[in-house]
Amino acid sequence: MRTLRSPASKLSLFLLLSINLFLIILVILTVFGIASAALIRFGWVPANFYERPVVGPLFFACVVSLFIGFSTLIMIDSVLIKPMHRMIDAVNELAKGNFGTRIRLAKGSHSLEINEFARSYNKAAEELGSVELLRKDFINNFSHEFKTPIISIKGFAELLQDPELPQAERDEYLEIMISESDRLARLAANILELSKIDSQKIGSGMTVFSVSEQVRRAILMAESKGAAKSLAFELEIDEVAVLGNPDLLKHAWVNILDNAIKFSPDGGTLAISVRRTEQSAQIRIRDEGPGMDETTLRHVFDQFYQGDTSHASEGNGLGMALVKKVLTLHGARIDIDSAPGEGTTVTVTLAEAEATLGKNEAL
Template sequence: MKELRSPASKLNLFLLLSINLFVIILFLLSAAALLCVLLIHWGWLPDNFYEQPSVPLLIFAYVISLMIGAAILLMINSVLIKPMRHMIAAMNELAKGNFATRIRLNKGSHSLEINEFAKSYNKAAEELGSVELLRKDFINNFSHEFKTPIISIKGFAELLREGGVSEEEREEYLSIMIAESDRLAQLANSILELSKLESKRVASEKEIFSVSEQIRRAILMAESKWSAKALNFDLELEETEYLGSARLLNQVWVNILDNAIKFSPDGSLLSVRVNGGPDAVTVTVRDRGPGMDEATLARIFDQFYQGDTSHASEGSGLGMTLVRKILTLHEAEIGIDSYPGEGTSVTVTLPRE
C-alpha cells in the first residue's frame, strides 16, 4: 500500500533521525578534536598527546558511540517508525470507507502514546462502522416504509379508475388511500423532526409551561382513540411547571400515550402520574397491555422498529426514536418496565436546571 509522504520533504522519519544523529555525533567528535588542539596549543596537553595510550581509548569510545547511536536508531524504527507506518496505512483505509480496518501492533514494546492512539483509532473505526451500518439499515427501512403505502395507494387508484366497483367499495378504497396518505405525511414529518433534532436546531426553544396541563391536552387530543376502546383513566396530575421546549415535550407525551392506548385491551385502565419535585419532574404512564419481552424492549428505541411484527397496528416505528432524542436534548431519562402479560410502565424524569 502506498504510504502518505509530506510534500515538503521526500525524506522519511527514519532517515531524518539517522541524519540528525550522525550530525550530532560528528559535531561531538569535531568539538572533541578542536578542544584537544586548543589544549595542546595552550600547553595544557603535551605535544605528544596523540602518542599517549589514552588516544586509542578515545577512538574506541567514539566507535562505541556510533554503535550505540545505530542501536538507538534501530530501536526508534521498531518502536516508533513502523507503528506510525501502520497507522498511516490504517488511516488511508479509513478515509476510503473501509471501517473494518484495525491497527494491530506487533508484539513488543511500544510507547504509551502509540498504544493509546491505536486504541482510540480502533474505537473510532468501530463507532464509524456502527454508524454506517445504522445508515444502511435506516435507508432500507425508510425505503420499505415509504414504498408500502405508495404501492397501496397506486393499487386502489387503479381499481377506482377501472370502475366496476360498488359505492361501498369505493368509499372503502378512498378511506384506505386517505389513511395511507396520512401515514406518508406523518412519516415525512417524523423524518424532518429527526433531522432537526440531530442538528440540535431546537435547543433554544425553552419556555416555562405546565407539565400537568400539557398531559391533559395530550389525553384530550387522543380522545377518539381511547373512547373507541372504552378505556378508563387513573390520573394523578400534580400541578408543576418546567423550563424546556413545550413543543417537543408535547410530542413525547403524545407518543407515549398513543403507544399505551394502542396496546391496551378494550375496557382496561390507563394510569398517568405527574410528580413535581425540587430536582426533577417525573411523568409515569402505565398500561395493562400485553407487555414486551426482553428482545423487544432492547430495540424499542431503534428507528422503524415495531414490536408488533405483524404491523396490524398503525405506526411508523419512529415514535420512540423521537422520544429518546427529545429527552436527550433535555438531559432527561426514560425508563421502561415491561413483562409479557403484565403491561408496560414508562417513566420520564425531567431534571430541573
C-alpha cells in the same frame, strides 16, 4: 479486520534520522578536534601526546560508536517509525470508509503516547463503525417503510382504472389510499421532527411551564382516539412545573399516549398520573395492552423497530425513538415496565423547575 503494512516510503524517516545522527557525530568530532588543537596550541596538552600509539583504542572507539549509532536507529525504527506508519495507514483506511481497521501494537514496546493514540484511534473507529451500521439500518428501514405505502397506493390506483369496478369496492380502495397517504405524511413528519431534534440545543426555547397542564392538553388531544376504543381514563394529576422546551416535550406525551391507546384493548382503562416527588416531576402512563417481551423492551427506542412484526397496528416505529431523543435532551429518565399479558407502564422523571433553577444558580 485488515492487517496494516508500512509502505516502501517508510525508509524516508529512517534515512533522515541516520543522516541527522551522522551529522551530530560529525559535529561532535569536529568540536573535539578543534578543542584538542586549542589545548595543544596553548600548551595545556603536551605536543607529543598524539604521537603515542592510539590507533587501537581509536579503532575500538569507532566500532563502539557505530554499534551504538546503529542500535539507536534500529530502536527508533521499531519503537517510533514503524508504529507511525501503521497509524498513517490506519488513518488512510479510515478516510476510505474502512471502519474495521485497527492498530495492533505489542504492549510495553512503545511509548505511552503511541499506545494512547492507538487506543483512541481504535475507539474512534469502533464508534464510527457503529454509526455507519446505524445509518445503513436507518436507510434500509426507511426505504422499506416508504416503499410499502407507495406500492399499495399504486396498486389500488391501477384497480380504480377499471370502469366496471363496483362503487363499494371503489370507495374501499379510496379509503385505503387515503390511509396509506396519511401513513406517508406521518412518516415524513416524524423524520423531519427527529432531524430537528438532532440539531436542537437544549438552551433554545427553555422556559418554566406547567407540565401538568401540558399532559392534560395531550390527553384532550388523544380523547377522540380513546373514545373510539371506549377507553376509560383514570387521572391523578398534581400541579408541578418544570424547566424545559414545551414544544419538544409535547411530542413526548403525545407519542406515549398514542402508543398506550393503540395497544389498549377495547373498553380498557388508561391510568395517567403526574406526581411531585423529591425535586422532580414523575409522569406515569399505564395501559392494559398485551405488554412487551424482553426482546421488544431492548429495542423499543430503536428507529423503525416495531414489536408488532405483522405491522397490523398503525405506526412506523419512530414514535418512541423521538420520545427518547426529547427526554435525553432534557436530562430526563424514562423507564418502561412491561411483560407479556400484563400491560405496559411508562414512567418519565423530569427535574422540577425549582430544583433545576437552583442547580443552575449554583453553577
